[in-house]
Amino acid sequence: MASQEIETLASALARLPGLGPRSARRAVLWLVKRRETALVQLVQALAAVQDTLVECSICGNVDTRDPCGICADPKRDPRQLCVVEDVADLWALDRARMFTGRYHVLGGRLSALEGIRPEDLSIGKLIERVAEGGIDEVVLAMNATLEGQTTAHYIAERLEAFPVRITQLAHGLPVGGELDYLDEGTLAQALRARRPVS
Amino acid sequence: MTLDRITLGHFRNHTASRLDGAAQINLLVGENGAGKTNVLEALSLFAPGRGLRRAALAEMAGSGGPGGFSVSAALDSGDGNEPVMLGTGTRPDRPNRRIVQVNGAETSAVGLGEWLAVGWLTPAMDGLFTDSAGARRRYMDRLALALDPAHARQATRYDVALRERNRLLSDEMEPDPQWLDSIEAQLAEAGAALAAGRAMLVERLSTELVTLPDHPFARPALSLAPGGPAERDALLSEFARQRARDRAAQRTLTGPHRDDLEVTLSGKAMPAASCSTGEQKAMLIAITLAHAGLAAGGRPGLLLLDEVAAHLDPIRREALFDRLRAGKAQVWLTGTELAPFAGIKGEAAVWRVSGGVAEPVG
Ligand SMILES: [Zn+2]
Numbered sequence: 239m240a241s242q243e244i245e246t247l248a249s250a251l252a253r254l255p256g257l258g259p260r261s262a263r264r265a266v267l268w269l270v271k272r273r274e275t276a277l278v279q280l281v282q283a284l285a286a287v288q289d290t291l292v293e294c295s296i297c298g299n300v301d302t303r304d305p306c307g308i309c310a311d312p313k314r315d316p317r318q319l320c321v322v323e324d325v326a327d328l329w330a331l332d333r334a335r336m337f338t339g340r341y342h343v344l345g346g347r348l349s350a351l352e353g354i355r356p357e358d359l360s361i362g363k364l365i366e367r368v369a370e371g372g373i374d375e376v377v378l379a380m381n382a383t384l385e386g387q388t389t390a391h392y393i394a395e396r397l398e399a400f401p402v403r404i405t406q407l408a409h410g411l412p413v414g415g416e417l418d419y420l421d422e423g424t425l426a427q428a429l430r431a432r433r434p435v436s
Numbered sequence: 437m438t439l440d441r442i443t444l445g446h447f448r449n450h451t452a453s454r455l456d457g458a459a460q461i462n463l464l465v466g467e468n469g470a471g472k473t474n475v476l477e478a479l480s481l482f483a484p485g486r487g488l489r490r491a492a493l494a495e496m497a498g499s500g501g502p503g504g505f506s507v508s509a510a511l512d513s514g515d516g517n518e519p520v521m522l523g524t525g526t527r528p529d530r531p532n533r534r535i536v537q538v539n540g541a542e543t544s545a546v547g548l549g550e551w552l553a554v555g556w557l558t559p560a561m562d563g564l565f566t567d568s569a570g571a572r573r574r575y576m577d578r579l580a581l582a583l584d585p586a587h588a589r590q591a592t593r594y595d596v597a598l599r600e601r602n603r604l605l606s607d608e609m610e611p612d613p614q615w616l617d618s619i620e621a622q623l624a625e626a627g628a629a630l631a632a633g634r635a636m637l638v639e640r641l642s643t644e645l646v647t648l649p650d651h652p653f654a655r656p657a658l659s660l661a662p663g664g665p666a667e668r669d670a671l672l673s674e675f676a677r678q679r680a681r682d683r684a685a686q687r688t689l690t691g692p693h694r695d696d697l698e699v700t701l702s703g704k705a706m707p708a709a710s711c712s713t714g715e716q717k718a719m720l721i722a723i724t725l726a727h728a729g730l731a732a733g734g735r736p737g738l739l740l741l742d743e744v745a746a747h748l749d750p751i752r753r754e755a756l757f758d759r760l761r762a763g764k765a766q767v768w769l770t771g772t773e774l775a776p777f778a779g780i781k782g783e784a785a786v787w788r789v790s791g792g793v794a795e796p797v798g
Contacts, residue, residue: 260529348615350603351596356612384596384622391618 244270245386296367298343298360300325308332308340315339317374321393322365323347323381331379339377342367347380347389361393368400375403377432394435405432439479439738441768442509443470445525446501447475449792457796459472459785464770466789472519473769475794476556476740478507479768481524481534483554484545484588485578485661488740494531504529511551513736520551530745549783554729555742555765557724560614565708565716569696574661576697577630580637582731587633594626601675606686616679624672625690631666631692638697644726650703652752655713656719658704663694717747721756728765745769745776754779 252262269277294306301307310316315344318339324327328341344357344359368376378393395405395408408431440458444450449471464472470481473489477496480488485718487496497505503692506525513520523537524545536545564575580587600619604611638660648655664669674690675682697710701715708719723743728739739760757780760767774781774797786797 264748272668348617348618350600350615356615370463384600384626386624388600389614389619391621392615395614395617 251253251298258305260403297328297341298325298345298363299328301342313338316372318377319367319373319375319425320377320379323386323389327379328383331429334426334429335431337377339375342391347383347385349390356392359389361396364393368397368402370380374406378404378406378435379429380407404435406435407432438512438514439482439509439517439522439736440452440512442475442479442505444475444478446498446505447478447496447505447507447525448498450474450478450794451498451792453499453792453794455787455796456583459783460766460767460768461780461784461785462768462773463781463786463788464768464789464794465668465772465774465777467772469795470789471792472789473558474743474792475789476742476768476770479509479738479740481507482509482522482548482552482738483583484549484581484585486557487648488558488742489560492532493526493534493601497526497528497531497758503531511736512581524548536623537787546585546588549582551735552738553728553733553737553765554740555579555581555582555724555728555731555737555743557720557740558740558742561720562713562717564720565699565711569694572697573634573693573695575629576637576695578632579616579641579727579731582727583637583733584633587630590626590629590633594623594630594692597623597626598688598691601682602687604681605679607689611679611683619675620672620675622727624668624675627664627692628666628668629669631649631664631671631695634692634695635660635666635698638732641723641726645722648722649725652718652755652766653722654715654718654739656699656703656708656722658723659698661698662691663692686720705739714747718752722750725759725763728763733766739763739765739767740769741769743770743772746771746773748776 243379246260246264248259251257251265255266262374265394269280290302291300292302292304294301294304294309296305296309299308300308313340318329319342320336320337320339320426321342321344323344323346325343330344331337339355339404342360342364343359346354348354348356348359367373368378376397380390389404407428438460440456441617442455442458444453453475455475463617464475466472477487477489486786497503506523508521509543510519511522521539525534526533527533534545536543538547538551559574574687577587577591597619601616604616604619632758638658641656645655645658665674671691675688678690699719700706700729701708701711701719707717724739728737729738745756748756753776769777771777774786777784787794788797
């Protein structure tokens with residue numbers, strides 16, 4: 239039986255996406271054996287992240303500063319705005335280096351069954367950003383799931399009154415975790431093939 | 437084509453069964469509970485979905501085993517190429533996740549559909565015509581899925597969208613109309629695709645069935661009784677129009693989730709539910725065989741007939757054997773005795789199944 243501290247660490251690691259209890263115990267063992275090297279590095283890296291990571295007050299991205307690097311970057315085209323469900327989607331899309339505009343992170347997708355309502359997402363803030371003007375195109379890059387597509391439709395309806403072009407990825411983004419496995423070419427293709435929302 | 441070198445590892449009561457030397461027609465003979473249907477169920481897992489019992493994966497793992505199961509077979513397409521190795525099962529640490537392998541590489545269950553078209557008829561389906569409309573919708577969707585793998589995705593999307601709409605409609609708060617718009621747009625799109633898939637199934641089956649004689653198998657006439665408009669736009673405006681009614685009912689009262697399959701005995705023009713059990717069984721066989729021909733569509737076909745021969749009179753039985761011989765599908769038949777198979781056992785591969793062990797006969 240391991241000590242309480244080790245159990246707590248293993249249990250915290252087990253909750254990380256893709257890990258689970260067995261891998262977590264292996265990781266803990268590995269770290270314990272490398273107390274002076276890997277463990278110290280990990281502790282410092284985690285502390286640094288905890289100290290500096292903030293949510294961007296403009297787009298919802300997670301970065302070490304607010305506004306985030308993307309929102310603060312003058313080379314980014316302010317007339318294009320890409321709306322995504324989660325930060326992971328933003329990061330994956332940005333790795334594809336196809337989109338030169340800015341982003342807006344909703345923080346999830348509508349789901350009546352899970353009780354996620356429009357007011358639980360940053361839709362109001364999105365409408366404020368569009369209402370301020372200066373945006374020509376809003377790209378809806380929701381996941382291909384039913385909930386993702388419902389959310390895209392909902393946002394398109396809410397933005398209908400504004401003089402912006404609303405476009406949508408041809409097939410929606412592949413669901414969450416799979417996105418990381420997508421090669422950048424596929425994402426770039428999805429962006430190029432965006433179409434106006436009917 | 438032949439599926440051969442079939443293995444069942446810790447699958448229900450089969451600890452380690454191996455069936456070699458399969459032919460076009462295959463017979464599994466044994467007492468009730470011996471494990472014949474388990475072999476058919478294992479083979480039915482070479483199709484996407486939950487198999488012919490619609491059972492949970494965890495139930496399929498043998499109780500005395502490690503907690504997972506495996507089923508494998510070699511698919512010889514008969515074109516001189518190496519057989520394709522198909523495998524499926526679960527691992528003990530994840531008993532609810534189905535693993536599918538083709539030639540050793542992991543793939544999705546849907547991917548199996550590219551290799552093989554699997555159809556079945558079991559005694560559990562005997563009550564189909566007198567059962568609920570829901571059972572007939574599931575039946576239609578299973579058959580439609582074999583013709584078009586995309587049908588399953590539309591059925592799932594429709595189901596999720598329907599539950600989303602019903603949840604909003606039954607909410608205490610007045611539902612957000614734009615949210616309803618958005619859900620209904622998805623519902624109408626998936627619903628129209630679902631309805632089209634079912635209509636296509638019924639139409640193609642009907643075309644196939646019309647060519648059959650009325651004897652000795654009672655010939656069924658099929659029609660789709662739609663639960664709502666079939667076109668996307670019509671469905672969409674119907675959902676919008678009926679919001680108040682559906683809000684009062686707290687659920688969606690129009691749409692393909694209310695479809696039904698209507699079957700009548702052609703010639704007598706009698707609803708299938710009022711026909712004799714023998715006529716009902718004969719109509720089910722007719723639909724199963726018509727569908728097997730359609731579903732194959734160039735792919736190898738696999739037809740699993742559980743306890744079918746024993747309930748037919750000798751004339752119908754011989755007619756069934758003739759049609760199975762003439763068909764291209766590989767067929768697996770079960771029975772408690774060999775006697776009803778006298779007309780076909782000479783050309784069939786036969787196994788006696790007992791206590792979860794399959795022994796070749798003859
Ligand atoms: Zn930002």
